[in-house]
Amino acid sequence: MPGVEIRDLTIEYSSGGYAVRPIDEMSMSFADGELVLLLGASGCGKTTLLSTLASILRPTSGSIVVGDTEVTALRGEALAEYRRHTVGIVFQAFNLIPSLTARDNVVVALRGGGVARREARRRAEALLLQVDLGDRMQHRPGDLSGGQQQRVAIARAIALDPPLVVADEPTAHLDYIQVEGVLRLLRDLAQPGRVVVVSTHDERLLPLADRVVELTPRAAAETRPPESHSLAPGETLFRQGDAGDLVYVVDEGVVEIIRELAGGGEELLTTIDPPNYFGELAPMFGLRRAATARAAGSGASVTGYTLRDFRGQRRDADTATLLEGAADAVPD
Amino acid sequence: MWLISRCDLVFRRRRFVIAVLVTALVFGMALIFDGVKRAVQNEVPRIVGLFDADTWVVRKGVTGPFTTTAVFPADVASKLTDDPGVKRADPVVLARGVARIDPDKDVNIVGYRPGGLGTPPVDTGRAVRHAGEAVVDETLGLSVGDRLALGSKNLRVVGVGDQLRYNFGAPTVFLDISDAQLLTFDGQDLAMAVVVRGHPTRLPGNLAEVSNDRVISDLNRITKPGVQTINMISVLLWIVAIGIIGSIVYLNALERTRDFAVLKATGSANRVIVGGLALQSLFLSIVAAVLSVGVAIVVGLGLPFPAELETASFVQLFGIAILVGLLASLIGARRALTTDPALAFAGA
Numbered sequence: 268m269p270g271v272e273i274r275d276l277t278i279e280y281s282s283g284g285y286a287v288r289p290i291d292e293m294s295m296s297f298a299d300g301e302l303v304l305l306l307g308a309s310g311c312g313k314t315t316l317l318s319t320l321a322s323i324l325r326p327t328s329g330s331i332v333v334g335d336t337e338v339t340a341l342r343g344e345a346l347a348e349y350r351r352h353t354v355g356i357v358f359q360a361f362n363l364i365p366s367l368t369a370r371d372n373v374v375v376a377l378r379g380g381g382v383a384r385r386e387a388r389r390r391a392e393a394l395l396l397q398v399d400l401g402d403r404m405q406h407r408p409g410d411l412s413g414g415q416q417q418r419v420a421i422a423r424a425i426a427l428d429p430p431l432v433v434a435d436e437p438t439a440h441l442d443y444i445q446v447e448g449v450l451r452l453l454r455d456l457a458q459p460g461r462v463v464v465v466s467t468h469d470e471r472l473l474p475l476a477d478r479v480v481e482l483t484p485r486a487a488a489e490t491r492p493p494e495s496h497s498l499a500p501g502e503t504l505f506r507q508g509d510a511g512d513l514v515y516v517v518d519e520g521v522v523e524i525i526r527e528l529a530g531g532g533e534e535l536l537t538t539i540d541p542p543n544y545f546g547e548l549a550p551m552f553g554l555r556r557a558a559t560a561r562a563a564g565s566g567a568s569v570t571g572y573t574l575r576d577f578r579g580q581r582r583d584a585d586t587a588t589l590l591e592g593a594a595d596a597v598p599d
Numbered sequence: 600m601w602l603i604s605r606c607d608l609v610f611r612r613r614r615f616v617i618a619v620l621v622t623a624l625v626f627g628m629a630l631i632f633d634g635v636k637r638a639v640q641n642e643v644p645r646i647v648g649l650f651d652a653d654t655w656v657v658r659k660g661v662t663g664p665f666t667t668t669a670v671f672p673a674d675v676a677s678k679l680t681d682d683p684g685v686k687r688a689d690p691v692v693l694a695r696g697v698a699r700i701d702p703d704k705d706v707n708i709v710g711y712r713p714g715g716l717g718t719p720p721v722d723t724g725r726a727v728r729h730a731g732e733a734v735v736d737e738t739l740g741l742s743v744g745d746r747l748a749l750g751s752k753n754l755r756v757v758g759v760g761d762q763l764r765y766n767f768g769a770p771t772v773f774l775d776i777s778d779a780q781l782l783t784f785d786g787q788d789l790a791m792a793v794v795v796r797g798h799p800t801r802l803p804g805n806l807a808e809v810s811n812d813r814v815i816s817d818l819n820r821i822t823k824p825g826v827q828t829i830n831m832i833s834v835l836l837w838i839v840a841i842g843i844i845g846s847i848v849y850l851n852a853l854e855r856t857r858d859f860a861v862l863k864a865t866g867s868a869n870r871v872i873v874g875g876l877a878l879q880s881l882f883l884s885i886v887a888a889v890l891s892v893g894v895a896i897v898v899g900l901g902l903p904f905p906a907e908l909e910t911a912s913f914v915q916l917f918g919i920a921i922l923v924g925l926l927a928s929l930i931g932a933r934r935a936l937t938t939d940p941a942l943a944f945a946g947a
Binding site: 374407 | 609945
């Protein structure tokens with residue numbers, strides 16, 4: 268299993284009529300046997316990336332290659348086959364079928380992969396023993412603790428021995444005692460022949476990882492020289508979905524704040540003229556830009572400051588004031 | 600596929616049991632209606648066939664002897680006997696009356712010549728031999744030796760037969776034609792039809808021949824609106840059954856939306872998921888059909904109108920139950936098919 272290769276991956280979808288681009292031109296690769304941690308705040312695109320790795324979501328552009336399989340090109344039966352045999356998924360909410368026993372939840376995955384009934388039972392029991400649930404095989408999910416359910420879910424995910432396992436916030440619903448067992452299992456899964464990709468915002472998982480991918484945009488260094496930009500008419504300063512690290516003050520001209528709509532349209536939200544500022548929320552909360560900023564017809568000059576420098580420059584600009592200002596008119 | 604469906608049936612057994620019981624009642628009602636319809640449809644050819652006629656002679660312009668009171672002298676039968684094309688001809692009187700039993704019951708009256716055409720089969724006792732005697736349908740509840748007050752006559756029951764009914768299950772009293780003439784025509788020697796074996800070569804100008812098929816269709820005309828009503832009610836009942844099973848399966852599909860999303864996300868084919876729902880729906884429908892047979896038999900025993908439950912009724916029931924099950928699963932199947940596998944990634 269040579270690993271996973273992500274090339275120029277962009278995922279854009281519509282949310283409330285607006286175009287949202289949580290993953291933008293992402294490229295990276297995961298080596299065989301690695302446990303990769305996708306770290307980031309809610310909404311930064313962790314689950315979106317996992318869904319795309321699992322071929323549940325189709326990217327807007329770019330490609331994902333798992334082993335020799337170009338995942339983004341799969342269709343029909345080949346897609347189902349990939350989901351059955353190449354990727355195992357551990358869901359945040361466990362997602363066990365409530366009417367089935369722990370054993371049967373694993374059996375269903377095996378039967379779906381074409382394993383004969385008796386053999387499926389035997390292997391399901393072996394897998395449940397492996398995740399230390401030998402005495403819970405006949406229990407339904409409702410009779411299991413969160414940690415036990417997640418261990419059943421892991422057994423189900425690896426039932427057909429897939430070369431890629433993706434786990435979405437696997438510890439989100441677990442207390443610290445239950446977390447330990449699940450973490451140990453996930454660590455053990457990452458071995459030659461398999462890549463394990465785990466999304467989380469739980470930094471307790473960091474020591475487990477062979478590699479950490481931060482999906483939350485990092486604000487610029489606390490202090491750095493201001494950046495002056497002279498924008499031609501219609502020139503874009505930043506685009507909706509970009510990482511944002513600076514607050515901009517308009518020195519000259521007018522800047523239009525535009526929301527890109529799903530389907531390619533635009534909506535003018537507001538215009539900013541001197542000496543007003545915009546773009547403060549992205550660096551403040553580690554968010555992506557929620558709108559596009561571009562110079563209006565006559566062009567514009569703007570200066571970008573780090574959040575700290577901006578606050579230093581405007582003594583009144585504490586967080587509450589900035590938020591109030593943002594709520595008044597200026598989207599990020 | 601069946602593993603998930605079976606376990607789900609057990610897991611949500613309470614609602615499924617309720618659905619099956621209610622559907623069984625609906626199927627049972629449909630089965631009883633079908634039995635009643637078959638009884639109505641069967642009684643007509645049965646009663647006409649009982650006369651063993653090749654043709655019927657009635658007043659010209661009359662559509663059939665059972666539905667129109669149009670009389671002529673009974674001795675026409677004797678004259679017809681002389682016709683070379685006629686092997687036998689017997690006059691009959693076909694009328695309605697009230698049997699004075701407790702409670703009073705409307706009955707059909709058939710007056711015939713003892714030993715002649717129109718002699719009914721008897722299960723117990725014997726046929727009528729002379730005036731003052733009667734053979735009755737078993738649903739009158741009389742036994743051989745009982746007395747039966749019919750109009751001004753007090754008859755002695757000498758025989759009891761089965762399925763001697765027409766006009767929506769009304770029991771029939773067979774008696775000597777002279778008694779029927781006394782009750783109906785004040786003793787005048789009149790007849791409403793002559794039952795003929797063979798075919799007369801010529802008839803008096805005021806009389807005409809009516810075939811058995813015409814007699815049957817004439818009687819069916821009376822029952823046709825009733826049969827149509829039963830058919831409509833049956834269709835409504837099937838729809839109700841589809842509604843009951845469909846709503847349970849749909850409710851189930853709604854609750855299992857996340858399961859479907861997970862199954863799809865892990866590579867289960869749509870046909871596997873939909874097949875599971877269809878199997879579940881079929882199972883409910885067929886179990887309800889099996890139970891409904893018992894319901895129909897038990898309820899049918901208490902009906903004043905004897906329903907005729909035939910093998911064809913049961914075969915039809917199971918055919919329709921399969922159809923009901925499949926149709927009922929469609930709504931849930933649509934839900935399953937439109938479930939987005941990405942839903943599996945949503946939080947709890």
